[in-house]
Amino acid sequence: MSWNPALDPDCPTGDDVDAIETVIVPRARDLGDFEVRRALPAPKRQMVGPFIFFDQMGPSDFQHGEGIDVRPHPHIGLATITYLFEGAIMHRDSLGTELVIRPGDVNWMKAGRGIVHSERTPEELRGRTGHRLHGIQAWVALPTSQERAEPAFTHYPEADLPRFEHDGVRISLIAGQWLNRESPVLVDSPTLYAEVRSDRQTELIIPDEYAERALYIVEGEVVIADERYDAGSMVVLRPGATVSIGIQANTHFMLLGGDPVDGQREIWWNFVASKPELMDQARADWKAGRFEPVPNETEHIPLPE
Numbered sequence: 205m206s207w208n209p210a211l212d213p214d215c216p217t218g219d220d221v222d223a224i225e226t227v228i229v230p231r232a233r234d235l236g237d238f239e240v241r242r243a244l245p246a247p248k249r250q251m252v253g254p255f256i257f258f259d260q261m262g263p264s265d266f267q268h269g270e271g272i273d274v275r276p277h278p279h280i281g282l283a284t285i286t287y288l289f290e291g292a293i294m295h296r297d298s299l300g301t302e303l304v305i306r307p308g309d310v311n312w313m314k315a316g317r318g319i320v321h322s323e324r325t326p327e328e329l330r331g332r333t334g335h336r337l338h339g340i341q342a343w344v345a346l347p348t349s350q351e352r353a354e355p356a357f358t359h360y361p362e363a364d365l366p367r368f369e370h371d372g373v374r375i376s377l378i379a380g381q382w383l384n385r386e387s388p389v390l391v392d393s394p395t396l397y398a399e400v401r402s403d404r405q406t407e408l409i410i411p412d413e414y415a416e417r418a419l420y421i422v423e424g425e426v427v428i429a430d431e432r433y434d435a436g437s438m439v440v441l442r443p444g445a446t447v448s449i450g451i452q453a454n455t456h457f458m459l460l461g462g463d464p465v466d467g468q469r470e471i472w473w474n475f476v477a478s479k480p481e482l483m484d485q486a487r488a489d490w491k492a493g494r495f496e497p498v499p500n501e502t503e504h505i506p507l508p509e
Contacts, residue, residue, distance in 0.1 A: 223428055223447040228438040230260070238264035238272055238337055243420055243438040245471060252440060253416040253462030254393050256282065256469060256476060257343035260422065260436075263290065268333045271325025276498045277505040279315035279343075280486045281351040281469075281476040285397065286311040287378060288339035289422070292329055297321035298496035301357045307339075308362030310378055312389055316346065316353035318486065320495050320504075340420075340458060342397070345465045345476050350392045352482075364388055372406035373451060375399070380414075380462065395462040402451045410447045410459070417441045417461035424455025473508055 226248055230241035244251065244258040252258075272293070286293065288307045295311055296302050298320040305311045313321060329335045346353070366377040366385040375382075379389040379397040387397075396414045402424075410417060418440045419426065425434045427450035433439050441447050441461075470477050477483045489495055491507045 223442055223445045224431070225440045225442045227433065228440065230436060230438070232436075238262050241436060244342075246438075249440060250471075251345065251416075251464065251469070252418040252438075252460055253414065254344040254346075254395055254465050255342055255397075255418075255460050255462070256345045256471060257341075258420065258438070258460070259341045260420070261337060261339050261341060263336055263338035265334065265336050266325070266329075269330055271330045271335075272323065272337065273325070274323040275503040275505045276320050276322045276501045277474050278318060278320045278486065278490050278495045279313075279474050279476075280318050280482065281315060281478070282343045282345055283312060283314045283392070284321075285342045285344065285378070286313075286323075286339065287341075287399070288337075291335060291337035291339070292326050293337070293339075294324045294326045295321060295357075296324075296498050296501060297355075297357055298498050299355060299357055300499055302500065303359055305359070306362075308365070308376065310360040310365065310389055312358045312360065312379075314346070314350075314353070314356040314358075314392075316350065316355045318489070318495055319355035319357075320498050322498055322501050340422075342460070343476065344391075344393075344395060344462075345469045347393050347466050348478050351476075351478060358390065360389055371408055372404060373400050373402040373408055375401075382413075382459075391462075393463055393465065396460065398459045399456075400451075400459060401456045403454060405453050406451050408449045408451055410441065410449060412444050412446050414461045415443055415463045417447075417459065419449070420458040420460065422456040422458065424457075425452040426450060426455060426457065427452070 228246045230243045241260040376399040377387045420438045475486045
């Protein structure tokens with residue numbers, strides 16, 4: 205996914221509930237092919253743990269011949285995490301990867317010193333009469349020891365992720381350790397990322413084992429200290445608080461967080477960096493065509509002016 209600065213979310217108020225630090229309400233934007241809601245970065249909160257970018261893609265319906273076409277674009281200093289609820293995306297990158305991600309799989313692309321990728325609807329879906337795309341794409345900022353590392357891409361199929369029930373909810377552990385399970389996804393700093401679903405009303409306790417945590421509500425509603433939060437909201441939990449989440453029937457949310465990264469990060473377009481000179485070099489390299497190309501791609505997104 206490519207950065208669009210016009211998608212800044214709103215943080216309408218702080219929250220005086222002891223368990224809540226702030227609430228972020230993303231603004232929906234139509235990007236032509238599909239709708240996006242961006243929760244991070246926000247005016248009052250740039251990051252939650254290492255998560256510096258968090259987009260809900262869709263749900264968007266496409267007709268015969270339609271789909272998304274995110275042309276090749278570069279990244280530095282981050283890892284992208286793509287996770288789908290519905291649909292499929294063809295991922296291609298400058299390492300030569302060409303692979304379709306489907307619901308429940310994880311694509312973890314570590315940009316390091318620089319990578320280029322594209323995201324398009326597979327031809328098999330374009331040929332169908334009616335198909336849908338819905339999912340989350342997030343970026344995590346890499347620690348300074350890894351932001352100039354060699355780029356890498358790893359695909360984790362759905363079957364490899366821990367999937368289990370706990371207190372009446374269904375959990376898919378995307379990254380990190382939680383509830384005595386551990387995801388196989390290799391992370392570069394303490395990170396928590398999970399999908400939670402419940403068909404019925406129940407309660408889930410979120411302990412304070414990670415320094416920073418947030419819920420992003422995809423569908424349904426949760427109750428925290430008698431306050432209700434509905435779909436399309438990111439609720440940032442207060443550090444050090446063990447929080448009881450009242451989950452309403454037919455609710456679906458993402459739990460994300462981890463330790464803060466080691467120092468401030470700049471974010472501009474598709475780049476994340478700890479130093480201005482790294483950002484400047486990435487701009488110059490993309491403009492001059494010095495990034496490695498993506499095989500089987502002839503287009504690219506130009507550097508914004």
